[in-house]
Amino acid sequence: MTELLLQTIVNATYAASYLALVAVGLVLIFGVMGIINFAHGEFYMLGAYCVVALYADLELPFLLSVAAGLVFVGLVGIATERTLFRPMRDNPLGGLVVSIGLLLILQSLATLGFGVRMEHIPPPSQAVLTLREGVGIPVQRLNVIFAAVLLLGALWLFLHRTRWGFALRASAQDPEAAALQGISMGQASRIAVGIGAALAGVAGALTAPLVRTFPYMGHSVIIAAFIVIIVGGVGSLEGAVLAAVVYAFVHTFVTTFVDGVIADIVGLLLMLAVLIVRPTGLFGSRDRG
Amino acid sequence: MRDFFSKRLSRRRLIGAATRASGALAAASLLPQRVFAADNVIKIGFLAPLTGDVAAWGKPGLDGCRIWGEWMNAAGGVDIGDDNYHFEFVAYDNEYDPGKARAGATQLIHEDGVKFIMMLGGDTWPGVQPVADNTGMLFSTLLPSDLSPETTTLLAPAEVHPIYNVTGVDWLARNRPELENYVICAQDDALGIPSVATYLAAFEAAGIEALDDPLLFDPATTDFAPVVTRMLSAKPDIVCLDTAYTDYVHPICEQLYLQGFEGQIISCTADFYDKIIERTSVEFAEGLVFQFPDFDDPALETQGVNFREPNRFFEEYNQRHPGEWGAVSWEYASIMDLWTAAAVKAGSVEPDAVLAAMKEGGTGLHAFGEADWWGNELFGIDNALVGNWPVVVIENGKAVIKEFGNIPEWWSKHGDLLVKHMEAFGQMHYQRG
Numbered sequence A: 001m002t003e004l005l006l007q008t009i010v011n012a013t014y015a016a017s018y019l020a021l022v023a024v025g026l027v028l029i030f031g032v033m034g035i036i037n038f039a040h041g042e043f044y045m046l047g048a049y050c051v052v053a054l055y056a057d058l059e060l061p062f063l064l065s066v067a068a069g070l071v072f073v074g075l076v077g078i079a080t081e082r083t084l085f086r087p088m089r090d091n092p093l094g095g096l097v098v099s100i101g102l103l104l105i106l107q108s109l110a111t112l113g114f115g116v117r118m119e120h121i122p123p124p125s126q127a128v129l130t131l132r133e134g135v136g137i138p139v140q141r142l143n144v145i146f147a148a149v150l151l152l153g154a155l156w157l158f159l160h161r162t163r164w165g166f167a168l169r170a171s172a173q174d175p176e177a178a179a180l181q182g183i184s185m186g187q188a189s190r191i192a193v194g195i196g197a198a199l200a201g202v203a204g205a206l207t208a209p210l211v212r213t214f215p216y217m218g219h220s221v222i223i224a225a226f227i228v229i230i231v232g233g234v235g236s237l238e239g240a241v242l243a244a245v246v247y248a249f250v251h252t253f254v255t256t257f258v259d260g261v262i263a264d265i266v267g268l269l270l271m272l273a274v275l276i277v278r279p280t281g282l283f284g285s286r287d288r289g
Numbered sequence B: 001m002r003d004f005f006s007k008r009l010s011r012r013r014l015i016g017a018a019t020r021a022s023g024a025l026a027a028a029s030l031l032p033q034r035v036f037a038a039d040n041v042i043k044i045g046f047l048a049p050l051t052g053d054v055a056a057w058g059k060p061g062l063d064g065c066r067i068w069g070e071w072m073n074a075a076g077g078v079d080i081g082d083d084n085y086h087f088e089f090v091a092y093d094n095e096y097d098p099g100k101a102r103a104g105a106t107q108l109i110h111e112d113g114v115k116f117i118m119m120l121g122g123d124t125w126p127g128v129q130p131v132a133d134n135t136g137m138l139f140s141t142l143l144p145s146d147l148s149p150e151t152t153t154l155l156a157p158a159e160v161h162p163i164y165n166v167t168g169v170d171w172l173a174r175n176r177p178e179l180e181n182y183v184i185c186a187q188d189d190a191l192g193i194p195s196v197a198t199y200l201a202a203f204e205a206a207g208i209e210a211l212d213d214p215l216l217f218d219p220a221t222t223d224f225a226p227v228v229t230r231m232l233s234a235k236p237d238i239v240c241l242d243t244a245y246t247d248y249v250h251p252i253c254e255q256l257y258l259q260g261f262e263g264q265i266i267s268c269t270a271d272f273y274d275k276i277i278e279r280t281s282v283e284f285a286e287g288l289v290f291q292f293p294d295f296d297d298p299a300l301e302t303q304g305v306n307f308r309e310p311n312r313f314f315e316e317y318n319q320r321h322p323g324e325w326g327a328v329s330w331e332y333a334s335i336m337d338l339w340t341a342a343a344v345k346a347g348s349v350e351p352d353a354v355l356a357a358m359k360e361g362g363t364g365l366h367a368f369g370e371a372d373w374w375g376n377e378l379f380g381i382d383n384a385l386v387g388n389w390p391v392v393v394i395e396n397g398k399a400v401i402k403e404f405g406n407i408p409e410w411w412s413k414h415g416d417l418l419v420k421h422m423e424a425f426g427q428m429h430y431q432r433g
Helices: A002-033 A040-057 A062-088 A092-114 A139-161 A163-173 A175-180 A185-207 A218-232 A237-257 A260-277 B002-006 B011-030 B033-037 B059-074 B098-110 B122-135 B165-175 B192-206 B225-233 B246-258 B273-279 B310-320 B331-346 B351-362 B407-424
Strands: A128-132 A135-138 B040-048 B078-080 B083-093 B116-119 B181-187 B215-217 B238-240 B264-266 B363-366 B369-374 B384-386 B388-395 B398-406
Touching (some): A002 A062, A002 A128, A002 A163, A002 A218, A002 A237, A040 A062, A040 A092, A040 A185, A040 A218, A062 A092, A062 A185, A128 A139, A135 A139, A139 A163, A139 A237, A163 A175, A163 A185, A175 A185, A218 A260, A237 A260, A260 B215, B040 B059, B040 B098, B040 B331, B059 B083, B059 B331, B078 B331, B116 B122, B116 B331, B165 B192, B165 B388, B165 B398, B165 B407, B181 B192, B181 B225, B192 B407, B215 B225, B225 B246, B246 B273, B331 B351, B331 B363, B351 B363, B351 B369, B363 B384, B384 B407, B398 B407
Parallel strands (some): B040 B083, B040 B116, B238 B264
Antiparallel strands (some): A128 A135, B363 B369, B369 B384, B388 B398
């Protein structure tokens, strides 16, 4: 039983790591732009396909492919902000429609480029770190956890220790006041969407050899990410990280000790309970402005 | 031609041209009728998922049918009644969605004029059934769990999924008697649940103990580590993967490997098993039992197998679609063999005549031998063609047919167990909605 508990904790920690990366990116985009990005799961998918193209097909080193995924999806995010999201700034309904359109376009492009079948990505490493008898973690999963901690730590430092970080937080808290202080809202939006997309992209790239990589892989991730940001409090980065951990642990434990279908229901019930007890989420403020 | 138009059209030239044209038309009308008869085309509908999660059980089947059609047409087509026919497949991608399947069936029947429609079935059949009821069109499914007393024009002529899974368990029990217990996981859908009931019955019949309840997972699952952790916590001799889609079988096998499982794996399918080996090892995959052979297997060239040149078909398929051979690559083509034989026998391509000819005498030639039209006890209608089914084992990285298990024989001994488990999961025809 102890082995089962410890192995489940290991599994949940991995799930929390990549989910936190995706959810924090989603929060960042919503916080600064006020847009609910339904295509965020497709940013995750794009990152995974960077690994398919560069690592599996062109046989470039895995880490280089992951880095390329981060940069490429970040650039896609910046382009998206300039062409699609900025005209819809603070227009939640318009942003929603645009992001759904983007979702369909990105899925179609992936289908056209790679086909609909699951991609077979050779594992970069099949080494397993044994923590104790019956409890182990594949090195590939350990790398995802390390990368998530590293990237989220770097993001925290960026937001709390740099001028652009202050500007982003100010833009999220009160866009008008931030603009009056001379902060370029366009620049802030571009950075927020670029970083948000890059985080989703790197999550997809890192996990590509571990999950089913196919054009519709963003669906399940985006649903989990939405639950996470609602539980954490829409607009709260700290809330997103905490909620990702809570959700991943609840989901993984219920999957392991009950079954996966019940786990999905429990995940939704968790969101419902938080909305009833604390409608703004664990760390959410009453409104965005 | 340019010369002709550059000159003025005189009366002499007009009369000359008209005479030549009339002569050509008259000559054409004197050609043997046979030449025109060969232009008769039977349109066959292919209504299956060609994109999306379940495409692996649709698209390879269409590819196989196209090879079958080209071979048939190249051989001069087929004589049905007084006419000679060639084949044309009209495909419609239902994306494994009941609504799209209904739209596809309507289009294939009313706009394309098909005479027979092949489907994967499963979740898509309820969308199509009203169309079948209204038109009397003959359909086939790969999933007999679609059958019920109301589905009078639906046949399961190639695959008796999931009933044939009993042959793998039976073989395992006889050949590896040291295996005493098992765990099973499955996706919670129309394909997974009846298969769980079948495996439970087969293991019970074989005297192999279940260590845990079946572990069901959401079809949207992407990380299978928790599922595998739970299964391995029971320390089973056998892990059964049920009828999991290819996209699940591969990551589950990888997780079994990474979490240190060294026991026996049994699965309905192991499509692209070379990729499983790539992600694990030859040693890990050794002995994996499943139900779908490669068609280069010499056992398929033996007497009693009713599939035209299986080894050459496999070679041709792999030349055209390298690395894409899967469970259904041959199945729809084998249904076409059965349909063609029935149409020849009936002397007609009309659905009701073909159906009557196909079921005449209560037996038919299945791909793996003679078989019976069966299913009344389980499905409420004898529309499933049941006979032998291969048990396949991976040996040294290659799928090998170990035997052809006899499904009716198993049913005669253990049918009550299957009914019991099907009832427990609400899968009997009188329990389905």
